[in-house]
Amino acid sequence: MTGIAIHRRGLMLVLSSPSGAGKTTLSRRLLESDHEIDMSVSATTRKPRPGEVEGEDYFFLTTEDFGIMRNRGDFLESAKVFDNYYGTPRKPVEEALAQGHDVLFDIDWQGTQQLDETAPEDLVKVFILPPSVQELERRLEKRAQDPADVVAARMAKASDEISHYQEYDYIIINENMDNAFAELQAILRAERLRRRRLTGLSNFVKQLREAL
Numbered sequence: 416m417t418g419i420a421i422h423r424r425g426l427m428l429v430l431s432s433p434s435g436a437g438k439t440t441l442s443r444r445l446l447e448s449d450h451e452i453d454m455s456v457s458a459t460t461r462k463p464r465p466g467e468v469e470g471e472d473y474f475f476l477t478t479e480d481f482g483i484m485r486n487r488g489d490f491l492e493s494a495k496v497f498d499n500y501y502g503t504p505r506k507p508v509e510e511a512l513a514q515g516h517d518v519l520f521d522i523d524w525q526g527t528q529q530l531d532e533t534a535p536e537d538l539v540k541v542f543i544l545p546p547s548v549q550e551l552e553r554r555l556e557k558r559a560q561d562p563a564d565v566v567a568a569r570m571a572k573a574s575d576e577i578s579h580y581q582e583y584d585y586i587i588i589n590e591n592m593d594n595a596f597a598e599l600q601a602i603l604r605a606e607r608l609r610r611r612r613l614t615g616l617s618n619f620v621k622q623l624r625e626a627l
């Protein structure tokens with residue numbers, strides 16, 4: 416039996432949810448436990464929150480610099496969310512995928528739609544829902560990094576974001592972080608096995624059959 420290599424094309428895993436549904440925590444856990452997936456670090460014109468690190472949480476840009484990058488075509492997708500601009504730098508994503516690495520995106524429904532137009536085959540879309548409005552509000556207030564009016568604005572925006580759930584492949588209701596995380600891992604594990612992502616498969620199967 417000679418070795419015929421089966422490789423896998425990298426996939427793009429999108430996590431969307433209203434603010435406070437637990438997306439950031441889930442992303443962090445996934446990145447810590449799974450070394451085949453990298454985070455796409457977005458650019459934003461929003462001001463850093465306490466503790467946020469440039470180049471790790473976001474690339475914090477002026478509106479002018481953001482506009483320059485967008486006009487140059489440096490973003491794979493970009494959108495206005497609340498009163499700020501957000502965008503996914505193109506190059507790191509293309510490099511990761513080319514190396515067969517998966518990429519995780521924490522982006523909104525607008526960005527997801529744009530990725531769906533350019534790379535539907537590589538995209539896996541997951542939407543995270545909070546178990547209730549009370550819980551969503553509790554989590555937003557607990558975070559307490561944002562002023563009260565910002566929390567209120569995020570609650571109002573949640574309804575908008577949630578209205579797009581039907582555009583996603585998978586729904587995770589984040590009642591319990593451990594369960595939600597296990598569900599996310601299960602999705603990723605199965606999606607990695609999709610036949611269309613595997614290259615070298617037809618040669619492998621041909622060889623198997625020739626030996627029969």
Ligand SMILES: Nc1nc2c(ncn2[C@@H]2O[C@H](COP(=O)(O)OP(=O)(O)O)[C@@H](O)[C@H]2O)c(=O)[nH]1
Pocket residue numbers: 431432433434435439457458461492493494496501502503521522523524525526527
């Ligand atoms: N389209 C798009 N949305 C993004 C991007 N980066 C972040 N977002 C979304 O912008 C929204 C606000 O993010 P953020 O300012 O970090 O606040 P959060 O809601 O507390 O996470 C979230 O729904 C993010 O998923 C991006 O590069 N593109």
Ligand SMILES: [Mg+2]
Pocket residue numbers: 439521
């Ligand atoms: Mg976030």
